[in-house]
Amino acid sequence: MSDSKTITQTPSNFIRGVIERDLANKSFEGKTWAGSPGDASHHRKAPIDQAKIRTRFPPEPNGYLHIGHAKSIFLNFGLAKDYEGICHLRFDDTNPEKENQEYVDSIKSNVSWLGFSWEQNKTTHLYFASNYFDFMYEAAESLIQSGYAYVDKQTPEEIRINRGTLTEPGKNSPWRDKSIDEHLTWFREMRDGKHPDGSMILRAKIDMASPNINLRDPAIYRIKRAHHHNTGDTWCIYPMYTFAHPIEDALEKITHSICTLEFEDQRPFYDWILDRLIENGLLSKPQPRQYEFARLNLTYAVLSKRKLIELVEDKHVTGWDDPRLPTLEGARRRGYTPEGFKLFTDRIGVSKADSWIDFATLEESMREVLNISCERRIAVLDPIELEITNYPKNQDEDCFAPNHPLKPELGKRVVKLSRSVWIEREDFMEEPSKQFFRLYPGNMVRLRYGYVVKCTSFEKDANGK
Template sequence: DDAKPTNFLRGIIERDLLEGRYRGRTFGGSPGDGAHHAKGVADPARVRLRFPPEPNGYLHVGHAKSICLNFGLARDYGGVCHMRFDDTNPEKEEQEYVDAILDAVRWLGWSWDAHGTSHLYYASNYFDFMYRAAEYLIETGHAYVDEQTPEQMRANRGDFATPGTDSPYRNRPREESLARFREMRDGLHADGAMVLRAKIDMASPNINLRDPAIYRIKHATHHNTGDRWCIYPMYAYAHPIEDALENITHSICTLEFEDQRPFYDWVLERIVPILRAPQYEAGRKLVEAIEAQGLEAGKEFALHCHNLAHKLFGSEPEQRMLSMFRRWEHDREAVLKDLPAFFGLLRQHPEQFTPLLAHALEERRIEPYNLPHQYEFARLNLTYVITSKRKLKQLVDEGVVDGWDDPRMPTIVGLRRRGYTPEAIQLFCERIGVSKSDSWIDYGTLDIALRDDLEGKAARAMAVLDPVKLRLTNWAEVFGSEAHREPCAAPAHPHRPELGQRSFSLGPELWIEREDFAEVPPKGFFRLYPGNKVRLKYGYVIECTGCEKNAVGEVTAVLATVLPDTKSGTPGADAIKVKGVITWVAAHEALAAEVRLYDRLFTDPHPDAGGKDFKASLNPHSKRVIQAFIEPSLAQVEPDEKFQFERHGYFCTDRIDHTAGQPVFNRITGLKDSWAR
């Protein structure tokens, strides 16, 4: 029943594959096989996608949707998905976030270390090319340096009802813009003094096309490029270039970017001549060959180039390439580690590889790539949840939660710590599908996926979360001694006998749930009240005889007698019919455990919709820590193990705080949906 539902993106990809739109030309084949290569050998058509987070925070469940979508489409259509950091904005980006993001994507089940499936890239490795493309735009009359103040620029942009006003700098000579742009690069101007803008149309009804900024001055240290740059490209300009340099076929993003698509295309169309310069094509083809077919194919191609060019590898990058191919034989790990930096170099400085690659490209008549195309899908909106890194960061910074991995957080690390499994999150993402219109997904959908995943996997156990003593007053009479212990057993999993049995024992004193006793039973109450019989799960039938109370009238112990010959699994056990079965843990062997009961973080199903103050609807009861008793079979469990506590729901030992000596469990979710209240 979990057959992959089709969606509009699958439709587009299938059409494109059918039309051979992304068919490449291979470098493969034996060297010297000239005729073969002159025509070009059709590659299997290949979709190329990417997941491009900005390393400015931890990933959340919304990103999981995008991750599963992009990596999943690549897997399903035999393509590739690049793990790419969109790290073009130095101020908010940090190595901590880079590491956390890689960890989260890996944990969700995707990888980029393996050959041919995915590779890791950093947009900041393309800064040289982006700069070069910007100069090219200036040279061809498509960009200018604007020296208006930010206030003037804002005022002159107009709004939805009013067209913008041209900047007085708009028609300055190209040489002047170029000189200014180089001064910007060389650090001669302060932040905000001027910007490079695309020259499009100040009257466009699409405000994104009113001469958008493409480069700005920012004297800031970048986590990857350090202080090498003091100008940085704007996202809307950088993104299409990143996609094109990586030969992305389908650039999938969320609906907010729909109005940016014309600019995405505008940029690429303008820079086609340099994107398609033979050496760039060849560089990208080489990278693709290595990505798709492993280093062997790249090596073959490089050696072919080498032969063609009738010369040794001369330039520094060429030598580096050669040494890489040599090391490949005996030190694959190290070579694989070097690849991203090498690819970055190749992508943005292919001229250093000429005439080698250009020559080879011509020889093989490799066709240029089609330009990438942007498609938009509806972002994930989950009820009771905030999916904005900025707002989540606020909760962390202000101490509202205990960190990015607080089990109440919708971050991947938070979900993981809470006990959600990668399989459950993947299942959830498959089930919600993708569409072109925004909607809200009920949080319960995620929990249903979790239960569907854990139902068959999680071992069962008994735990008493709100304990009150139960005393079996006729124990010695029935079993001969107060010290007698009656062994009991239960399956680790009701439908998986191969997981074996858990064993525990019954004694005269037990812990039971406080709510399982009522001195005066409400209507329809089948559990303990004076005169009523219930079964102790996996044990005996008992009959309640009363209770003990303290001075303020609280029940301190429930009293009952045990009925001989009624033990579960023994002949005649069913002779006495009861309507209630209760869970328990024997006092003599119960383990004390800290249990953290989590509830939704917000009381409003749409905490930040329509610009609402999301902190106004924080749920004051989102975390409750209790002391519980758990059955002895849980004495040695490792951190991050999942269980179903019978009747209570799914629980997980805390990844960070749990030890066998001091058990800590998190409630992942209950057994039934409680979200759609």
Template sequence: MSTNENQPGPNFIRQIINNDLKNNKNDGKVVTRFPPEPNGYLHIGHAKSICLNFGIAAEYNGRCNLRFDDTNPEKESDEYVESIKRDVSWLGFEWSELCHASDYFEQLYDYAVQLIKQGQAYVDSLSAEEIRAYRGTLTEPGKESPDRSRSIEENLDLFQRMRAGEFADGQYVLRAKIDMASPNMNMRDPAIYRIRRVHHQRTGDDWCIYPMYDYTHCISDAMEGITHSLCTLEFEDHRPLYDWVLDEVKTPCHPQQIEFARLQLEYTIVSKRKLNQLVMEKHVNGWDDPRMPTIAGLRRAGFTPKAIRDFCERIGLTKQNSWIEMGVLEYCIREDLNENALRAMAVLQPLRVVIDNYPENQVEQLEVSNHPQKPEMGKRIVPFSKVVLIERDDFAEVPPPKYKRLVEGGEVRLRGSYVIKCNEIVKDADGNIVELRCSYDPDTLGKNPEGRKVKGVIHWVSEQHSHPAELRLYNRLFSVPNPDNEPNFLDVINPDSLEVLTDCRVEASLGTADPDNRYQFERTGYFCLDAIDSAGGKLVFNRTVTLRDSFEKD
């Protein structure tokens, strides 16, 4: 076991593993797996499971497999497979083996035959509706199917013919024969195979019967030598079935299933069905829309792997479901970006400033720090010329109390350059301010002369040298903390979840912005270049998060 003192503190899963190692269970090995179904993009809830499974394996010098639970080909695709691999790698993890449940289709079939021969599985002709009716309720036992007493020979024959494709979809299922009176509904003769004539992305048309998840998952774990099968709390009631299957088919090893609370993050949904609905009905612009809680969406929004891993570590592991405030995730990304994001200047709503006493054709190449607290991050060149652009909000004709920015007759410092004074306001025929006529003090470059008090500092760009850009200001996708609790989650989509600003100007250095970098646009927020929509030469920046929490606490 690793003794890295920087590892997170003990939790109940580590306590279980530590005890197993102490007793030399599993020959001192720790093998985990992350087993997504490739029927959608991974989301922030999956990130918690990824960090847990891969993190535990790394901490104990063990192994972690990436395994695709590809037993439901109707909803699965290679697109989702590739997106999952990309997300796991981007988060900073490497899998020991890349596996698929479909790798074990033949063994799964053989084990099902074994259960039939042992009298522990039977072919049932009841419809799905009839099976539900026979299943009983939480307070009433189920009824046995009329087919439960089929002979072993008849069950073997029917199951082989199911595989051969003799029967229609839904005509038969294979059920485990356990206990129709069990207080655990999952043990009331669950289906373990169904007929589905669907093309599989890996096995093609080789199979027309597919195993069910509860049957497949535990055997796949055993086939891979998994020691600790970590899953979310909704599978706690499935654990007796997990153990029953492994005990009856006598797999080479018997992994231990351990449940933990899933991640429930406010202002989001993590149901793949609902996320898919958002995409298919075009409420968002794809799975990687920066408003989506998908890992692809978070990545496109500018979140970093480090921030997401830090978030998953901060929320910890419990056995109790609880809601996590969105502010915790936003705190993690702010903390990371405040430390590591390059500083730059962008003007979102430009107001033209003409510096009358600045030489007409002069351009100065000013050196400005990339990070005020980290000189090791270097400097960049920012051109300064006669006409600059400032934020329209950084000038007030009638200033409010304690206003420290530019006013007529007042002075302000342009970040990293000179102090300017507003001498005249230029308006159009409708009375709108279109330009300010200012003067600059050439003795104030990077300093305040003795006795001069200039409190306000604003950002700016050179009109001549800046680049046009589109800035997308993303906010939370939903307007209520728990959209899943609403009668229709679509009714609480935040109408202000995206504001697109098309007339922005960004400083010259951002003309070659790197999509892998993150930028703090001074006094505005943290942004990243949208690598997809900027591909045609247009500069598009996505806001990752504001500089501070702009949402009031409930």
């Protein structure tokens, strides 16, 4: 990225202020790291973590990354780099139906292309949420045993109705106050595949009258018979993302869990899960803290993963790397650069206010970087032949063009000049308009890096061109 250093931009980023306050207040003093993710006992006797902060980029491997993800990648990896920390690459693969290895490989390639690594000091920080399934199950049983979770046998429609609305409280499930032993037995039966998909769920026991509807006994486990790309057919129950997310962060000793704004209402549940598992002795303090920022809303660009999948599967485009798509694979083929994305993300900053960014801002960032870093070349896209009638036949000569107009140290390249050359069709007009100063009958122009020529005549083909 050295070529873009001359482009300076001071990013607006409220999360930097949060991190600097946390470091000044020693909010994570005493945080230990055993060299790998783990529970309270795993980290208890470990040395003090040398990473001042830990962040994570946690994509779900159910599609290819798009331009919006570049903002999160630069944010999480960039903050870790700037504050002597470490950023983890974690695949949130808790939904087995939509995930596969193809997406995992593509995401890793994209992160590397943007200039970041999940390895530091010969240690990899590449993690999969599915590798924590055993602990998540243990955590769920712990919540049941301490009276903080229960198995609900209501139908999905009954759960929806009894959840209440934004203005009306919900109603307790008739299964909510059954004995702990009954709930534990039913949950183990769920694990052992004794009940059909959708017949039961495990719910957190919080408050069905909470004004935050996300705290009205949210689901934390469901039955789902599906092959998983990492764990195979080991499990027929899977944790919900909102339950798995805080646990993953805590096991990895994340300090700043940075999410987009749609998770703001989930933060109380994030904290509730961590508080209960710390209370039960499974996790330890200091616990991760979640912060939300506005996702990238880009004009004239479809960033919905669902819609992008539809475009690809219905063959409206040639694939995920089609340069018309706003995927990082497509952007790469289009000629976009990591340095351009860095300038773009610095320029738009990080805030909590939703706003729309003009696509032209992205293109301008790319042009600025390319203008500085790229050597020049000539291309004629819609050619017509120009014959220099007084130039000797069977002869050519070397003309010299600078490789970069602002960097003479890059030298020059040879451009061949001969009797026949090609020019853009739009550079000639038979009947020129008033402000047309290029080639037309009787007019003279200079060929770039060559001679001055005069149009003495022209010929058309059978189609009048």
